[in-house]
Amino acid sequence: MVGLASVSRQAGGEVVYVDFGRNKVYAITDESNEVLVFNNLVELAERLRPAVIVVDSLPGKFQETAAELAKTGVTVLRLKDLKKLSEELKNNGVQKSDENDVVALKILFRRNIGDFQPLNETSEELTVRALTELWVQEAFLKKVSKQARTTTRHPVATEIQKTHRRLVEKLAEEIHREAMKLPLYRLTFERLGLKGPALAYLLSHDGWALRTLPREKLIFRFQITGRRKHRRRKTKSKLLIMLAMSTVLNKHPRYYQLYQKHFERFKAEGRNSSKRAYWKTILRVAERILRDLHSLAKNTKQTLDT
Numbered sequence: 001m002v003g004l005a006s007v008s009r010q011a012g013g014e015v016v017y018v019d020f021g022r023n024k025v026y027a028i029t030d031e032s033n034e035v036l037v038f039n040n041l042v043e044l045a046e047r048l049r050p051a052v053i054v055v056d057s058l059p060g061k062f063q064e065t066a067a068e069l070a071k072t073g074v075t076v077l078r079l080k081d082l083k084k085l086s087e088e089l090k091n092n093g094v095q096k097s098d099e100n101d102v103v104a105l106k107i108l109f110r111r112n113i114g115d116f117q118p119l120n121e122t123s124e125e126l127t128v129r130a131l132t133e134l135w136v137q138e139a140f141l142k143k144v145s146k147q148a149r150t151t152t153r154h155p156v157a158t159e160i161q162k163t164h165r166r167l168v169e170k171l172a173e174e175i176h177r178e179a180m181k182l183p184l185y186r187l188t189f190e191r192l193g194l195k196g197p198a199l200a201y202l203l204s205h206d207g208w209a210l211r212t213l214p215r216e217k218l219i220f221r222f223q224i225t226g227r228r229k230h231r232r233r234k235t236k237s238k239l240l241i242m243l244a245m246s247t248v249l250n251k252h253p254r255y256y257q258l259y260q261k262h263f264e265r266f267k268a269e270g271r272n273s274s275k276r277a278y279w280k281t282i283l284r285v286a287e288r289i290l291r292d293l294h295s296l297a298k299n300t301k302q303t304l305d306t
Helices: 004-007 041-048 060-071 083-091 100-110 121-150 155-179 183-192 197-212 214-222 235-249 255-268 274-298
Strands: 015-020 025-029 036-038 052-054 073-077 115-116
Touching: 015 041, 015 100, 025 041, 025 100, 036 060, 041 060, 041 183, 052 100, 052 235, 060 121, 060 274, 073 100, 083 100, 115 235, 121 155, 155 197, 155 274, 183 274, 197 235, 197 274, 214 274, 235 255, 235 274
Parallel strands: 015 052, 052 073
Antiparallel strands: 015 025, 025 036, 073 115
16 A cells, blocks of 8 residues: 555556546546546546546445455545535535536645545455445345334245345355454454454444544544434444444443443433433443444554565
């Protein structure tokens, strides 16, 4: 992985700024202001031979292609804060469009490369990202098929539910195998005894945040504090809470002890029902898991040492 300060000087190619439209890929190069249009990311890579691809974000359907490009040495950088793109368009008095977005992206990059971060550090990380995003979708469908089974006892509905459950479990096993190639996941598994698709999603999508953000900002990023009555939780927040619930359900020696301690305290306050005390305690366990991941990540590279 090249350093951020030198990415624009990487040999063998140039920096290409990319925005993804509904069915097209828009791009401009470091040496031109002409907006080029491609059918897909593969066509762009073949024609422009980029060393660095700069994006505001990377849609899930391009994850696998990006992973393959990473194996060839292409670095993918993404904008840390998407609000900066909107602000740049507003300051320049232009409307949002694919063409204007890619131009604004180039301006932001040239102004401050520090506003961007590597989307991935290894192709293995992108593979895990893609698999865990698939798992999130399939886990939701698994829940739907289970609910459908409760409304009908038809043999076909039962077969669908069983098949879906088996495939989701198989996907979870594959995610664990692939995620073990990521040092932070492997270290978390060995040191904390945590594993699974939810953990793999968090580490492959937010490993950079765990390594660089202070603890207070992490807690805010993962929506651990504050009321969520009128705000939907982000996927990363839901998965962290799911991970906390799993440690309690399986009586993880480290986190179940913490759960017991705080649950009894919250319940003893008198103002909380068992349900509310449980929820407050789960959030406390989730915060502890986040703190532990942060401590491990600060001193761990996401790439394998060679």
